[in-house]
Amino acid sequence: MRVALFVTCVNDTLCPGTGRATVALLNRLGVTVEFPPEQSCCGQPFLNSGYRSRTGPLVRRYTEVFGGYDHIVTPSASCAAMVREQFPRLAGDLTARVAARTHELSEFLVDVLGVTEVGAYFPYQVTYHPTCHGLRALGLGDRPRRLLEKVRGLELRELSGAEECCGFGGTFSVKNPAVSAAMGADKARAVTATGAGAVCAVDNSCLLHLGGTLARQGSAVRPVHLAEILASTEGDLW
Template identity: 60%
Template sequence: MVERVALFVTCLADTLYPDVGKATVTVLERLGIEVVFPGEQTCCGQMHGNSGYPGEAVALARRFVDVFDGFDAIVTPSGSCAAQVREHFGDLLDGNDRGVPARTWELSQFLTGVLAREDVGSTFEGTVAYHPTCHSLRLLRVGDAPLRLLQAVPGVELVELPDAEECCGFGGTFAVKNADVSAAMLDEKIAAITASGAECVCACDSSCLMHIGGGLRRRGIAVRPVHLAEILAS
């Protein structure tokens, strides 16, 4: 039985998208979950590991385990950060992870898998295209969990996103080191979003939404990027 849940807010929510973290808490508390925010938390080390700094990644993984050990579950509004913890901490820490990765969940997985909930008491008006981010799709394998949550929200009209499973081109430092390739991939994603006719594009990762949202703004396209947590909290 899950009683005490720790929020792993992630670097992006902490520094750029605090409303996503707040929305996650709103959803969990609406379902009767006690949410704790450990103030000692820092980065999970995903960026360091992906950029070739294993020593720093290991140190941050150890800190994560120290901070979050003892909670029934750790929930995060980020597929990529959840994937770092669940899929890579075991190797980084040689198995000395105290079971923390197995208790760490991306929000949609936690709601549908652990709590067995799809209707979380939300209401939202608008047409929504769902972009399945690479980490949530390929590493976490969340499947249709986000779609089932969106389908249960009165007022949400889901529209098909062409080539939905294609990467948006962000990929963290990939977008910096391979800017031309990243921009070309973003062009294709934005063309698909525009073709969908959606008013909003939804995802489980603020990082991808930041990338997509920037491209939409620069092109003057009035499609609003919105995190899944924000729709569920509405």
């Protein structure tokens, strides 16, 4: 089984630890992960901004780079949704077949590997924020929660209004900053009210938005990607 990591722009540029955690986790589960260096952006910022013609070359690049793999794993529900939902509409059957083999991390663990217990240890109180693309586009359901519930030492705290958007929304936060900030403030207050020390999600874009908002509110809650929790075996992230 040939497995490739699609690390995504946000993770590569701002959160490289998430990519490393994904590889460490999959290696621990016996999966050899390849990293094609030719990979690039999935094109979501272009498409969301109406630049369809500029998205096409990135779709073709993705198809060429990842076409030879059995599975492509990405620690980003947002980018996985872009590939699976939009690529088939933008290109032909070959792209659709490659897109179908693209999995968000929790999907790959639960659906492909058939595991929820991954040998993780994270002795903290954590609340889980289901991001919009994971919740509505991919339909991740309870997969991330099932994985978190199996982590030794972790206490999962319920988040009020969990299904409400954090306000990031990619280019939405740029085009509508006031609304985005207000939504983020509401979500951050709900996160802090759980009493958890960390908020977990499957998208670092949302976690960056929440992390900045939490810091401005003076909250001590820290954003942590699901991959980093699942890769932890010593509980030493903090």
